[in-house]
Amino acid sequence: MTAQTARATARAELTRDILASAAAQLAETGPAALSVRAVARDLGMASSAVYRYFPSRDALLTALLVDAFDDLGAAVEDAEARVRRGDLRRRWRAAAHAVRDWAREHPHEYALAYGSPVPGYAAPTDTVEPAMRAARVVLGVVADAQAAGRSPAAGPSRVARGEKAALEPVASLVDPPLSPAYAVRGLMAWSALLGHVSLELFGHLHNGVLDYDEHFATLVDQLAADLGLR
Amino acid sequence: MTAQTARATARAELTRDILASAAAQLAETGPAALSVRAVARDLGMASSAVYRYFPSRDALLTALLVDAFDDLGAAVEDAEARVRRGDLRRRWRAAAHAVRDWAREHPHEYALAYGSPVPGYAAPTDTVEPAMRAARVVLGVVADAQAAGRSPAAGPSRVARGEKAALEPVASLVDPPLSPAYAVRGLMAWSALLGHVSLELFGHLHNGVLDYDEHFATLVDQLAADLGLR
DNA sequence: AGGTAGCGAGAGCACTGCTCTCGTTTCCCA
DNA sequence: TGGGAAACGAGAGCAGTGCTCTCGCTACCT
Numbered sequence: 001m002t003a004q005t006a007r008a009t010a011r012a013e014l015t016r017d018i019l020a021s022a023a024a025q026l027a028e029t030g031p032a033a034l035s036v037r038a039v040a041r042d043l044g045m046a047s048s049a050v051y052r053y054f055p056s057r058d059a060l061l062t063a064l065l066v067d068a069f070d071d072l073g074a075a076v077e078d079a080e081a082r083v084r085r086g087d088l089r090r091r092w093r094a095a096a097h098a099v100r101d102w103a104r105e106h107p108h109e110y111a112l113a114y115g116s117p118v119p120g121y122a123a124p125t126d127t128v129e130p131a132m133r134a135a136r137v138v139l140g141v142v143a144d145a146q147a148a149g150r151s152p153a154a155g156p157s158r159v160a161r162g163e164k165a166a167l168e169p170v171a172s173l174v175d176p177p178l179s180p181a182y183a184v185r186g187l188m189a190w191s192a193l194l195g196h197v198s199l200e201l202f203g204h205l206h207n208g209v210l211d212y213d214e215h216f217a218t219l220v221d222q223l224a225a226d227l228g229l230r
Numbered sequence: 231m232t233a234q235t236a237r238a239t240a241r242a243e244l245t246r247d248i249l250a251s252a253a254a255q256l257a258e259t260g261p262a263a264l265s266v267r268a269v270a271r272d273l274g275m276a277s278s279a280v281y282r283y284f285p286s287r288d289a290l291l292t293a294l295l296v297d298a299f300d301d302l303g304a305a306v307e308d309a310e311a312r313v314r315r316g317d318l319r320r321r322w323r324a325a326a327h328a329v330r331d332w333a334r335e336h337p338h339e340y341a342l343a344y345g346s347p348v349p350g351y352a353a354p355t356d357t358v359e360p361a362m363r364a365a366r367v368v369l370g371v372v373a374d375a376q377a378a379g380r381s382p383a384a385g386p387s388r389v390a391r392g393e394k395a396a397l398e399p400v401a402s403l404v405d406p407p408l409s410p411a412y413a414v415r416g417l418m419a420w421s422a423l424l425g426h427v428s429l430e431l432f433g434h435l436h437n438g439v440l441d442y443d444e445h446f447a448t449l450v451d452q453l454a455a456d457l458g459l460r
Numbered sequence: 461a462g463g464t465a466g467c468g469a470g471a472g473c474a475c476t477g478c479t480c481t482c483g484t485t486t487c488c489c490a
Numbered sequence: 491t492g493g494g495a496a497a498c499g500a501g502a503g504c505a506g507t508g509c510t511c512t513c514g515c516t517a518c519c520t
Contacts, residue, residue, distance in 0.1 A: 160444065
């Protein structure tokens with residue numbers, strides 16, 4: 001059925017090979033050390049040939065970034081899907097721990113995804129969809145909590161008008177859209193989650209916390225309580 | 231009094247010049263693009279001469295990192311010190327907004343400090359003290375809240391024994407030491423704060439929030455409420 | 461069957477961090 | 491008041507980088 005020409009199949013395969021080699025190099029030495037020439041060497045081809053497949057080093061990095069987001073998204077979705085739908089707190093826990101576990105298993109990919117962007121690098125638009133997979137999972141839990149009539153821990157008296165408008169995009173990522181209070185709490189949980197993972201992974205908790213596992217578990221439970229999950 | 235030899239003063243001055251040039255280059259093109267040769271060109275000297283002052287590019291980067299942490303720390307301390315001691319919420323607000331404002335004014339320095347560590351780079355021990363200045367300020371506010379007999383928003387029934395031990399370092403950063411509940415809340419606020427700033431600065435909120443100022447203000451107030459500040 | 465487009469290899473450019481050597485200058489101490 | 495030693499700046503050079511250009515070749519489409 002897929003009447004691929006010989007050239008097209010060869011191209012697809014080589015593209016995969018390049019990505020695989022690049023991913024291996026990324027995983028063991030980090031994004032900044034990824035070298036087109038090294039990939040070419042690894043594959044036994046001239047460095048210039050690689051440019052037939054990826055127009056620049058940044059394009060290669062972008063492809064890896066998309067893969068990283070997808071991998072993280074899949075990991076989080078899988079972990080959360082394994083939990084009984086009605087148990088909101090466990091669903092949140094599963095998702096949150098999946099994020100951290102994935103980050104610890106793929107530190108360089110995580111750094112590429114959520115660390116500082118590489119020099120002057122602006123993520124192309126085709127990365128935004130994969131980038132939202134993981135976030136969408138936790139927002140889904142929050143949305144279900146709202147649908148179940150729960151309410152988040154009390155906050156400031158009321159959310160300002162401007163803020164309601166500002167939160168429109170994130171609120172309407174799920175259906176029915178999130179109330180402002182939930183949108184704020186959801187975003188806050190996401191910030192705290194990624195903030196902790198980044199601090200832990202990048203070594204900024206080194207002199208503050210002795211047991212990362214223990215503290216992360218408490219953090220996640222605290223956030224669950226604030227989200228009104230039970 | 232300071233009977234500096236001519237050589238010593240020259241050395242000190244050149245060291246400052248190198249740092250200044252490197253800081254300028256860092257500020258406008260980011261850490262990864264910082265080039266020893268460019269610094270040397272800027273100062274009209276041979277690139278090899280720079281190595282008389284800094285043994286490696288990483289050493290130069292480390293010096294800039296220390297400066298960045300110090301600058302951030304000073305900014306946060308100044309902002310917080312301007313607020314009446316008794317007004318805990320305003321002190322927290324001032325510190326939190328100072329962090330974000332500084333990060334937005336010095337994006338590359340922030341990326342260097344809190345983004346992904348540069349390739350295979352491990353921060354030497356002389357960076358840890360400056361790195362704690364900013365965090366110490368917000369912990370100070372939390373400590374004062376505890377001293378004033380306030381209590382943070384309710385969390386999970388109680389903090390696990392292991393967690394209490396795990397939090398020992400951060401709790402005893404201030405005197406008297408923080409209770410476990412406050413330590414958790416403080417750490418959580420710090421994670422959420424840096425998490426938000428990183429997400430905002432690195433473009434991960436691009437399709438979720440329309441007005442960063444507005445949302446950050448709500449986030450900070452929400453965190454204040456959770457910390458039990460008023 | 462022939463023109464076109466994709467392909468891989470190789471050379472080359474401009475750049476990087478870093479090292480080594482070489483003559484010169486400054487300092488310390490005997 | 492000399493040295494001798496240490497610090498210094500410049501230059502050349504090494505090994506590596508991203509990326510471009512040109513060259514022959516081959517598969518494809520019309």
